[in-house]
Amino acid sequence: MGRFEAKTTMDGTATIPAEVRDVLGLQPGGALQFIVDDDGKVTVVAKTSDLAHLRGIFGKHEGPPIDIDEAIMETVARRTAVDRTEDDP
Numbered sequence: 001m002g003r004f005e006a007k008t009t010m011d012g013t014a015t016i017p018a019e020v021r022d023v024l025g026l027q028p029g030g031a032l033q034f035i036v037d038d039d040g041k042v043t044v045v046a047k048t049s050d051l052a053h054l055r056g057i058f059g060k061h062e063g064p065p066i067d068i069d070e071a072i073m074e075t076v077a078r079r080t081a082v083d084r085t086e087d088d089p
Contacts, residue, residue: 020044 024046031047
């Protein structure tokens with residue numbers, strides 16, 4: 001795609017070139033992640049609140065879709081139950 005440059009200010013702020021923001025899908029107020037490997041190579045990715053990138057991380061789900069709000073409420077109820085034991089997840 002290309003090579004782009006940005007200069008940093010005294011406080012470390014840098015303006016991301018528009019072409020790079022477009023490729024990353026970065027919106028105003030968006031966040032970036034900097035991933036540094038052992039060789040010092042830095043990869044920049046846009047941090048997203050979309051969970052689509054987690055799809056399949058736990059393997060294939062068999063059965064009907066899970067209502068996440070219902071699952072959270074069930075977990076909270078179970079973990080705050082008066083008769084909960086240490087073995088309860």
